Amino acid sequence: xxxxxxxxxxxxxxxxxxxxxLKHIDAEGEWHALPGGGQRHGETLDEALRRECKEEVxxxxxxxxxxxxxxxxxxxxxFWETEGEQHQVEFMxxxxxxxxxxxxxxxxxxxxxxxxxxxxxHETQKFRLYPKVLSEQLTTADDALLKYLGDVN
Numbered sequence: 001x002x003x004x005x006x007x008x009x010x011x012x013x014x015x016x017x018x019x020x021x022l023k024h025i026d027a028e029g030e031w032h033a034l035p036g037g038g039q040r041h042g043e044t045l046d047e048a049l050r051r052e053c054k055e056e057v058x059x060x061x062x063x064x065x066x067x068x069x070x071x072x073x074x075x076x077x078x079f080w081e082t083e084g085e086q087h088q089v090e091f092m093x094x095x096x097x098x099x100x101x102x103x104x105x106x107x108x109x110x111x112x113x114x115x116x117x118x119x120x121x122h123e124t125q126k127f128r129l130y131p132k133v134l135s136e137q138l139t140t141a142d143d144a145l146l147k148y149l150g151d152v153n
Contacts, residue, residue: 003085003087004087005087005088006038006039006086006087006088007038007045007048007089008048008089009045009048009049009090009091009093010036010049010090010091010093011034011036011049011052011053011061011063011092011095012067012068012093012094012095013061013095013096013097014094014121014138015097015118017120018118018121019118019119019120019121020034020035020057020103020117020118021033021034021117021119021129022056022057022109022110022113022116022117023113023114023115023116024110024112024114025112025114028128029128030127031127031129032119032127032129033129033130034134035052035053035056035057035116036048036049036052036056036090038052045091045093046063049061049093049095050063053095053106054106055107055108055109056105056106056109056110056113056116057103057104057105058101058103058105058107059098059101059102059103060097061095061096061097061098062095062098063093063095064093064094065093065146066091066093066146067093067094067141067143067146067147068090068092068134068141069089069090069092069147069149070090070133070148070150070152071087071088071089071090071149071152072087072088072090072131072151072152072153073087074086074087076151076153090131092134103116104116121138121139122139124138124139130153131152131153133153
């Protein structure tokens, strides 16, 4: 099996102090993740993110500045049994929804996605939001600076 590092683009969409997330359910209950996903060969990160947001939350977006970079090596974290040797680098961008569009579950939802959810930005720690470090970073990090989060979950 060929081992590769996968690039992924994620959208940080905040509106009225609420964060747009993809809603999932597993054996432990509800959990949330940012919209976005894997970059295809030949796509820029911007193109990948716009495609993924259209697929997962049914909206066109404006991709803003890069805010966080995160690495994820599954074998170092809680999902190692199901994700094995996955190694992903996530590029998280501040984004905005184009005027007149309302997010909903898209026509090509993420695997396991059952809906979308808006989480109050100052209460995200009350939810299972992945990556976990995001809850703290969204409320404490200087959004003027790009921050490398490291290999975190």
